[in-house]
Amino acid sequence: MKTTEMPALSMPETTLDLSHHLSSETRARKPNPMKAIWRLTRRKPNMVSLANGDPHFSLYPLRKMEFEIASVAEENPVMSWRLDSKSPSQTLTSTVDGPCALSLKTGLAYSNGAGLPEAQRAITELSNFYHSPQDHMVTLTLGNSDGITKCFRLLGEPGDHFLTDEFAFSSVTNAALPQGINWVPVKMDEGGLIPEELENVMVNWKPEQGRKPHVLYTVPCGQNPTGSTLSVERRRKIYALAQRFDLIIIEDDPYYFLQYDNNSEKLSADSPFMPSFLSLDVDGRVMRVDSFSKVMAPGMRLGWITSNATFYEHLVSYTDSSTQHPHGFGQMLITEMLSAHGWGLTGFDKWVRSLRAEYHRRRDFCLDLFQREVGATGLASTNPPEAGMFLWVRVNIEKHPRYRCDMRRGDQGGPQTNVAQLMEELFECCLDDGLVVMPASVFACPADSKHSDQENPIEDRLHYLRVTFAGTEDVMREGFSILGRVLKQFFATEQK
Numbered sequence: 001m002k003t004t005e006m007p008a009l010s011m012p013e014t015t016l017d018l019s020h021h022l023s024s025e026t027r028a029r030k031p032n033p034m035k036a037i038w039r040l041t042r043r044k045p046n047m048v049s050l051a052n053g054d055p056h057f058s059l060y061p062l063r064k065m066e067f068e069i070a071s072v073a074e075e076n077p078v079m080s081w082r083l084d085s086k087s088p089s090q091t092l093t094s095t096v097d098g099p100c101a102l103s104l105k106t107g108l109a110y111s112n113g114a115g116l117p118e119a120q121r122a123i124t125e126l127s128n129f130y131h132s133p134q135d136h137m138v139t140l141t142l143g144n145s146d147g148i149t150k151c152f153r154l155l156g157e158p159g160d161h162f163l164t165d166e167f168a169f170s171s172v173t174n175a176a177l178p179q180g181i182n183w184v185p186v187k188m189d190e191g192g193l194i195p196e197e198l199e200n201v202m203v204n205w206k207p208e209q210g211r212k213p214h215v216l217y218t219v220p221c222g223q224n225p226t227g228s229t230l231s232v233e234r235r236r237k238i239y240a241l242a243q244r245f246d247l248i249i250i251e252d253d254p255y256y257f258l259q260y261d262n263n264s265e266k267l268s269a270d271s272p273f274m275p276s277f278l279s280l281d282v283d284g285r286v287m288r289v290d291s292f293s294k295v296m297a298p299g300m301r302l303g304w305i306t307s308n309a310t311f312y313e314h315l316v317s318y319t320d321s322s323t324q325h326p327h328g329f330g331q332m333l334i335t336e337m338l339s340a341h342g343w344g345l346t347g348f349d350k351w352v353r354s355l356r357a358e359y360h361r362r363r364d365f366c367l368d369l370f371q372r373e374v375g376a377t378g379l380a381s382t383n384p385p386e387a388g389m390f391l392w393v394r395v396n397i398e399k400h401p402r403y404r405c406d407m408r409r410g411d412q413g414g415p416q417t418n419v420a421q422l423m424e425e426l427f428e429c430c431l432d433d434g435l436v437v438m439p440a441s442v443f444a445c446p447a448d449s450k451h452s453d454q455e456n457p458i459e460d461r462l463h464y465l466r467v468t469f470a471g472t473e474d475v476m477r478e479g480f481s482i483l484g485r486v487l488k489q490f491f492a493t494e495q496k
Helices: 024-028 033-043 077-083 117-131 144-155 170-179 195-203 232-245 309-320 328-337 344-373 419-432 473-491
Strands: 064-070 089-095 136-141 161-165 182-186 215-218 248-252 286-291 303-308 390-395 464-468
Touching: 024 144, 064 077, 064 328, 077 344, 089 328, 117 136, 117 286, 117 303, 117 328, 117 344, 136 144, 136 309, 144 170, 144 215, 144 248, 144 286, 144 303, 144 309, 182 195, 195 232, 215 232, 232 248, 303 309, 344 390, 344 473, 419 473
Parallel strands: 161 182, 161 215, 215 248, 248 286
Antiparallel strands: 064 089, 136 303, 286 303, 390 464
């Protein structure tokens, strides 16, 4: 069997040594020796291989794959694709050995942990197009969750403390717990994580609390669940703090392309995207996690991590001995789509900007509905999110006739209010009326009491609901009608 692999991507030089952040597990992990030999096959073209047990491509029960995708020749491709089943489309083709960006022969064969070189190059160019990172490399993943958990394994020791937003996506924070990683929540406001609160945690960390936090995990755009987006000023402050306290930033940014303009009724197609932490990174201390889930389809399970060269090597080694490389079907689709005979980078950019405009329209529709059905009751409010697909609804729970703010006894600590109990009751009322919303309690960052604010515990700040505008207009109409009705009934109830 002859191999005609593409040459390896060049390894950039990283000036700052950050290897002390690697976990003992990462340091102890040995490279997969068979994968190391596989990489040697790229030493020269047309190598004859009797080494790997790869099924020959002539035995694949596939000769051709075609992907019918939206045409980006339209002025507004997303609207055209959404409204008209006969809208123009484009067909991408992968064959066993024909003229295509990534053939079936290569795409469905074994590869290494970074992904197929053709797909890795295409996504590296995509990352460079939007972020222009210095001295970084791309590792393909099985979507965001896979990428994040690999970052945790790469950096986390049992007993470590990681920093994160005080309200966070629970499946992510839960993933670190079995590893023995403890979470230290950082307070937020409408603008997201507060840099001064981050500084306060680091400055006041005591030796008896354990190893000082060395990792910050955050979602900077359209944060899930709060919908908050960090301003450029905050990003610069947080990065400066990361340099000052030697933090690695895991930048989880699935909503990056869904950024809106709160100062304009109609979003301009040329409106720039917010600079990422990756684009600000000069030290190699940012590990950025991206995904196609929100701009293509969630079931694709294909994403990527952009990191410094040292972390890249260990990520590849970990992947080679665990999940292996992502599926070839997704890699072929993305490689063909980003190629010259697909959308290319300019076509992809046109698609995501059109998609952003569609979500901007849905957001504004949702906000109008909310104000009519819910806000007008005076029992709840929300702010327009600058990115993402969620509204963070503040329930004015202090107006409830059974609200109490005198629960604490002496110096015993704990919540001062019965907010958690009332919000649980409200959630049950919503379910009884046929409405599913996400209560703030499921997003409260799990933390030890010694790392929590005892004067203003998070249990007293659970008076929020997360709702989405990702669904249809009919779903939003019915949902907010129910929510407004439930709120009025719930606040009129004095006994439980």
